[in-house]
Amino acid sequence: MDKVYHFLTIASLVLYWILVAGVTLRVVLKRRAVSVSLAWLMVIYIVPIVGVACYFLFGELNLGRKRAERAKQMFTPFGDWFRQLNHCQAHLPAQVGSPIHKIDELCNNRMGIPALSGNTLSLQASPDEILRSIIKDIESAQTSIKMVFYIWHPGGLADSVASALIQASKRGVEVKVLLDSAGSPRFFRSHWNSMMKDAGIHVVQALEVSPWRIFLRRLDLRQHRKIIVIDESIAYTGSMNMVDPAHFKQCAGVGQWVDIMVRVTGPTVNVLSAIHGWDWEVETGDRILPQLPECQIDDSEAQHPVQVVPSGPGMPEHMILQVLSIAINQSNKSVRITTPYFVPSADLLEILKMTAQRGVNVELIIPHINDSIMVKWASKAFYTELLEAGVKIYEFHGGLLHTKSVVIDEEFCLVGTVNIDMRSLWLNFEVTLAVDDVKFTTELSQLQQSYIDNSYCVDLENWNKRGLPARFFERLFYLFNPLL
Structure with a gap:
């Protein structure tokens, strides 16, 4: 009987090794952001079996x-x-x-809209x-x-x-x-x-x-x-x-x-x-x-x-992310973003940092309390480098701020269903409007300002004084950003 148990143990280890090796190869061979691939590999190795199961369930865009x-x-x-x-x-x-003309060109060339x-x-x-x-x-x-x-x-x-x-x-x-x-x-x-x-x-x-x-x-x-x-x-x-x-x-x-x-x-x-x-x-x-x-x-x-920008399986990939990148890169004075869930891709994170570093006033407004514990901690993992780059971060205290909006130079705006996270920008069926209307944009900017008036501005010096447990949870949940 001991030999049978020994054989089953060895067989199980070999099968698990083959499974992990196979999933690793699949992760590596998929064309996607390197940071996403590395995050998935860490999840697979840090959380054995569960990590592999999560990849099969959430790792690839599969509409059926x-x-x-x-x-x-x-x-x-x-x-x-x-x-x-x-x-x-x-x-x-x-x-x-x-x-909007550049956004029009992109959407027209990629989807005919x-x-x-x-x-x-x-x-x-x-x-x-x-x-x-x-x-x-x-x-x-x-x-x-x-x-x-x-x-x-x-x-x-x-x-x-x-x-x-x-x-x-x-x-x-x-x-x-x-x-x-x-x-x-x-x-x-x-x-x-x-x-x-x-x-x-x-x-x-x-x-x-x-x-x-x-x-x-x-x-x-x-x-x-x-x-x-x-x-x-x-x-x-x-x-x-x-x-x-x-x-x-x-x-x-x-x-x-x-x-x-x-x-x-x-x-x-x-x-x-x-x-x-x-x-x-x-x-x-x-x-x-x-x-x-x-x-x-x-x-x-x-x-x-108005430019309607849809995204989702079956439609051209990453179109809303491209529109967001075009809009932010064209800013000359200000970028103001509201989003309930902030877990940006590496590319979008660099765009936000670079925009602030070239002297544009970049403001991010997110809820102080979130209905997702994982997103709450993962979002905070980005605070330090954003604050060091000059991005202003406001935590809203008037409820769960669920508004998804971007105002550029108080001249044009994006408004719709899109969160600043991997799921919205890469996975889900979403829609946003790019609006070239100064009056409407001003009204939206004033609403955003009312959110700021009911927010706490995160200070870099005080932020750096946070305790070790907070830093641990930030890094822990940051590893799961492909799932967020």
Whole structure:
């Protein structure tokens, strides 16, 4: 019997060695940032077995065979639709400011999506204002309502939105709602799910979480977009999920979530509708290409060009990261960023440091208390080198600051669903708007300033006095940044 145990022990060690060696080769041979590969190797070696399992679950961008094939087939028809926008009167390259012009060139060359003028933008920063505005527009809907959200959490005014959708469906409006499976489990267990379906609303669960699928596609790949399109004439996007903050995660100890949404009218609405159509087809196989915008442009009015920048599996890789890099590198005076989760790639970290070192005022606003312990400590691992480079870091004390925004030189801005972390910039389905509108940008910058007024500025001298336990946790969780 001892010989059997000895043989099984040796066999298990050999098999484990072969497994680790195989995974190591796969990590090394994959084309990705060296820092990411090294981080994965450290996770695999420091946390045996668990590290290997984590790599199989989270290590590679795997949409799943059916969805991947569907996304590949979709690229041509959607690309053809996007390229037709270049012949629309709303595409006015000469009217687009130089920062957006370069972003327009990138998005146009990589995906066929041009920046479009003739939009109106309304910044909404109060949860009550956002939800009541959405309800009002739903109540006025005549033909269609399309939604995609990461989280739908029943309670408060979110229930009023659901009720408004049910009433809209009953009066003949076609309603399509796409919700992420991992982000909205409470909704799918609630009575609202069945009530909405019974009313004729098409409710679809995106990227369904199931123990049978964990090795068929990457488990933490999520549908993170937030888009509403009503009658192909009004759209919303931004950082806020379909939740009422007063009824959401009240026991998490982070305070209420602080978010924004942008209400849009004009030709950009049709582009956001096409992004919803992309997501709908990836999940269901049903193609819904929206109508092309009519693009009646009044030359006497400000044009407000907006570039829609989507990202996610099946779309050109790293497009939002490239847009963010272009925007920051073009700054001359200031860069102000708000993000709830800050775990940048090595390249983005160097861009931020270099920008501050060339004399640009770089400000980073993040929540003091985060709902993710791992992200909280991993974020702090970057503080020292950022502060030494001259980046100003503010920790917001008024709740969980969930707004995702970037303001450059107070002249143009980026706003949408994108966090400054590896998952948002490399993995998830995301969308952001690049807005060349000084008035809107000024309004967003003033909102960011209100966040700073309710924040603590991290001082390098005091930061360097933090204790050894804090330094240990920073470095420990920094090792897991590929998972964050």
